[in-house]
Amino acid sequence: LYQARLLAEKHQYSVSVNKSYRAVLAAAKALLVTEGIDPATDAETFSEFERRLTEKGFVPASYHNLGAQIGDLGPKDTSPEFAHAKIGFARGFVEVCKAATEQMGKDLKLSQAGKTEGAGKLPVTAAGAPVSGTAGAAVFDLRGVMCPLNYVKTKLKLEMMDAGERLEVWLDAGDPIKNVPMSLRNDGHKILAEEPLEPDARHFKVLVEKVEG
Incomplete structure (x- = not known):
């Protein structure tokens, strides 16, 4: 748009x-x-x-x-x-x-988005400090949201953003971190980073740059 x-x-x-x-x-x-x-x-x-x-x-x-x-x-x-x-x-x-x-x-009941999306317990670093989002990128907390709704939510979120804007998506380990970045790449967006949110890697953050199709 x-x-x-x-x-x-x-x-x-x-x-x-x-x-x-x-x-x-x-x-x-x-x-x-x-x-x-x-x-x-x-x-x-x-x-x-x-x-x-x-x-x-x-x-x-x-x-x-x-x-x-x-x-x-x-x-x-x-x-x-x-x-x-x-x-x-x-x-x-x-x-x-x-x-x-x-x-x-x-x-x-595929997600707990209404309860946890953006409102769940914040992840912490090994030192116990809260994890902060990447500078210049909005955080989209999709922990607890299962496939494929996590991808659909991210795709629609990006659709409302301007080309070149960045979005940091928080995802669960397992299928979400495997599938969502792959699908976003297939859509033509740039995946700039993928890394664990916590030391035990229960959740991940993915930095996406919007590319206009």
Whole structure:
């Protein structure tokens, strides 16, 4: 969405609409991960999202026919109002997807995000001092959040960030630290660091730099 806003500011409204479309597509594909679906095409993504998520009430009915609503490229004479409306639509959709992952985690008891995400006991160093986040990076505490919701949450968080911004993600040992960095690399983001949060390596921190797709 950063690119969509930037292009709109430069009066490149048609291309801005395309970037909004890409943000919606990325969020839809992220949520489909929770259903074990990895669509090969845009059309399949929107079709599966409609069938598996919208029709089941995971997202509001206002997002029916998602592909048709967001469109791809606007007309050649796309207006500023049209482009900004698409940016607003995309931002709202990403937020709805984030809320849906939270509810899925609670319903399926796959995570304790509502209780522990950002509010759990802070890890400490070998000297007993609290671990602090990397300078210049927001901390996203996903300890206790299982796969694939930890990846989906991270992907949606990055979707709302600007290119070049950094995010420090805290993950459990085991599958989370194996799978999430690999998936983020596959998405094109830069993994700048992976290291244990505590001496016993029960949790890890992963420093990610957002790369605009």
